[in-house]
Amino acid sequence: MKSNPLEFRRKEGLKPSFRIFSYSGKRPKKGKSGKNNFPFLARSPQGFAAGLGTSNHFFRLEGVCGFMNLFLTQTINGLGLGSIYALVALGYSMVYGIVKLINFAHGDIIMVGSYMVMFIMTVMGMPLILAVIGSILFCALAGVLIQRVAYHRLLTHDAPRISLLITALGVSIFLQNLFQLLFGSEVRSMPTLFDLPAIQLGELHITSANILNIVVSVVMMIGLQTLVARTRIGKAMRATSEDAGAAKLMGINTNHTVAFTFAVGSGLAAVGAALYCNTYPQIKPTMGNLLGLKAFVAAVLGGIGSIPGAMLGGYILGVAESWTKNFYSNLTDAIVFGILIVMLLVKPSGLLGKNVKEKV
Amino acid sequence: MKKRILASFLAAVMAAAMAGCGGSPAPASSGAPAASDGNSAAPAQENNAAPSGDTIKIGGLAPLTGDVSQYGIAVNNAITMAIEKANANGGVLGQQIEYIVEDEKGDPNEAVNAYNKLVNNDNVVAIVGDVTTKPTQAVAQKSVDDNVPLITASATGEEVTLAGENVYRVCFIDPYQGKLMANYASKKLSAKSAAILYDNGDPYSTGIADAFEASAKELGIEIAAKEGYQTGSTDFNSQLTKVKAANPDVLLLPVYYNDVVLIADQARANGIECALLGADGWDGVLGKIDPSKTDVLKNSYFCSQYSAESDDPDLQAFLSEYREKFGNDANMFSVLGYDATNILIDSIQRAGSTDSQAIIDAMKATNYKGLTGTTTFDENRNPVRSAVILTIEGGAYKFVENFEI
Incomplete structure (x- = not known):
């Protein structure tokens, strides 16, 4: 009984990704993958310093301190950047997990969220907290609307995957043009959002934006995981992901579940948007392109459909980017997309996406 | 038809x-x-x-x-x-x-x-x-x-x-502005070390950065860090972390105003308090920054060919x-x-x-x-004259002086 949909999927040549929501029970071994993913973290700093070092003992000691400091700061910078990728990647992953749709319009939702924060704060003159909540609600609504208008019919009529993909690209272009029409194609400046002091730990200087990004993204991931694993609607999501037909037979309103997934994914993108605007106070209608693409890479890297995977993918990507910039900034995007290619060659299912080898 | x-x-x-x-x-x-x-x-x-x-x-x-x-x-x-x-x-x-x-x-x-x-x-x-x-x-x-x-x-x-x-x-020409700002940093700001953060996909930016570096070395300014970024980047934290570690007296940003806003904001957040230098690409930067953020552009100097704030009748x-x-x-x-x-x-x-x-x-x-001042021509028929140095104070441009190499 259980193996039937699986086999069907395999025949279609699709990755069986319903597993991915099953981390509440059997989760892939996190420790193992974590260790493998950060080989450079495990290496001793002295090893690095010796590589760079001079023959003078005193300078080498000082070099180690400076290097450790640089190493930590760059890693934190990377985690801060990766947090935003991760929050966007969550949306890609959730939607893919439920309806097998790569929603390329998701990157533009972060643009919509950013413009909403800007609009509510500077045009309507509301305080920050209302701007953030308003932006989240607006994006959640926009996500549901996009699903209803653009994808619903295709999904219920079992349209070919390529039609969905092209529709998603169309939605993305539509959103970009709509916002160019509404707000102009010019870059817009954001006001100060969260005015928090930076943290100084000895030599280590951590910007408030980085701390905020990391904390918020972790909280969001834990919240989302709890939602999916422990609540009724989460159970419905998992069931719909596993087998939409069977879920329907069991009395689950799959339409509502899919809409809810879009709402949550888009709401998370709006949280990402608020963090983005706080970190990089400049927005434009095409800002979602590269950001969305990198978040998509993060989702694939972590194993698309997996929530912790999306987070892990985002962090790895951010840290890799940060470190590349430290050494040779010209290669930044090459490294980011290079990671994707290597990952697809080595482990196409992603780090935490399980490669299911079911026996029929 | x-x-x-x-x-x-x-x-x-x-x-x-x-x-x-x-x-x-x-x-x-x-x-x-x-x-x-x-x-x-x-x-x-x-x-x-x-x-x-x-x-x-x-x-x-x-x-x-x-x-x-x-x-x-x-x-x-x-x-x-x-x-x-x-x-x-x-x-x-x-x-x-x-x-x-x-x-x-x-x-x-x-x-x-x-x-x-x-x-x-x-x-x-x-x-x-x-x-x-x-x-x-x-x-x-x-x-x-x-x-x-x-x-x-x-x-x-x-x-x-x-x-x-x-x-x-x-x-x-672009390199002239780099040379000019190196001289300004050395003679007026008494800088002993400098860092550069530039857009390595833009000839305007690389032109000024390279000329600044060459002149700075002649003037005895140490180039403590020279970092590039890809056109269209929004995250500069990594490069700025290196700049901060180098602790320069001035940081040159030979880029256009949109990037200036992003970099200056992140530089100040990273605790870089040194003077920021720029060229005529900075012209119009105040139109691109929210009034609540103009403080990040404090202590910055950029050259321009003229200043609308000048008192020249x-x-x-x-x-x-x-x-x-x-x-x-x-x-x-x-x-x-x-x-x-x-x-x-x-x-x-x-x-x-x-x-x-x-x-x-x-x-x-x-x-x-x-x-624009008194113009003479050099051997390559490029103008030689003083440039206007501007700074930003209290959210407005302020004319500092006419400066000539």
Whole structure:
């Protein structure tokens, strides 16, 4: 009984990704993958310093301190950047997990969220907290609307995957043009959002934006995981992901579940948007392109459909980017997309996406 | 059907082009007594123009339509203003000046055609133009063969004036600004170490960065960090972390204003308190930053070719007259266009004749005080003059001083 949909999927040549929501029970071994993913973290700093070092003992000691400091700061910078990728990647992953749709319009939702924060704060003159909540609600609504208008019919009529993909690209272009029409194609400046002091730990200087990004993204991931694993609607999501037909037979309103997934994914993108605007106070209608693409890479890297995977993918990507910039900034995007290619060659299912080898 | 659409489209294009050509010279020549009806009258007069001396013709090349038309229009407006003023003061060599402008639409081929028309049909004695680098380069090559004096207001490409002895420009080239800011850092800010963060996909940025680095080394400033980024980046934390570790006295940001806002904000968040330096790409930065954030631009200095905040009465008179005449504010292009025209007129006056070589020789010896300061030319016919140093205080630009290497 259980193996039937699986086999069907395999025949279609699709990755069986319903597993991915099953981390509440059997989760892939996190420790193992974590260790493998950060080989450079495990290496001793002295090893690095010796590589760079001079023959003078005193300078080498000082070099180690400076290097450790640089190493930590760059890693934190990377985690801060990766947090935003991760929050966007969550949306890609959730939607893919439920309806097998790569929603390329998701990157533009972060643009919509950013413009909403800007609009509510500077045009309507509301305080920050209302701007953030308003932006989240607006994006959640926009996500549901996009699903209803653009994808619903295709999904219920079992349209070919390529039609969905092209529709998603169309939605993305539509959103970009709509916002160019509404707000102009010019870059817009954001006001100060969260005015928090930076943290100084000895030599280590951590910007408030980085701390905020990391904390918020972790909280969001834990919240989302709890939602999916422990609540009724989460159970419905998992069931719909596993087998939409069977879920329907069991009395689950799959339409509502899919809409809810879009709402949550888009709401998370709006949280990402608020963090983005706080970190990089400049927005434009095409800002979602590269950001969305990198978040998509993060989702694939972590194993698309997996929530912790999306987070892990985002962090790895951010840290890799940060470190590349430290050494040779010209290669930044090459490294980011290079990671994707290597990952697809080595482990196409992603780090935490399980490669299911079911026996029929 | 298709043909008819095509034909009507072509007709429309031609009509538009002719309107562009015919319309523009009209205000220019309004000051001249004889040639009030523009192009059509020109060939008839020019047969016996040289001895009888009714007008001296100056040609203009500018993109008045197309993608870069905003620059062309700004320059052209200023040129017409300068020529009207000169005519009102009795013209040059006792004759009135006739200005004939050709729209080249920002296209090098069009520019060469327009140049041929100006030189072969209209027999202009000199040309003010072109506006952007590529068409200017194309025209400069041609002008060397004809030995026609050419002065561009705004083509910054270094190679433009290297075409030949007859090609001059009044705007600073990019490397010059780098050299200038290195000198400013050393002499005025007493900097001993400097860091550079530049866009490595933009020749403007790399040009200034490299020139700054070279001059800084000569002046004994240590380059503590030189970091690049990819065009379109928004995250600069990694590069700025390295800059902070290097602890420089100044940080040079030779980039355009949008990137300046992002970098300055992240630099201050990362605890970099040193002075920020910039070039004319910073012009307009305050329009691109939210008022709540202008504090991040405190303690920054950038050079510009002119300052609207300057108290120079000539400049202020020009700015208000321009606004009155054209209904919008003059910008850097108009100020440079005005100076370029006046330098040319001054050279013709000093040359004492309309002979090409005489004008070129006179231009070489230029020492002209205009809106942008006193201009002389170096051996590559690039301008040597003081730049305006600006800073930002309390959310407004503040004029610091005129600085010369």
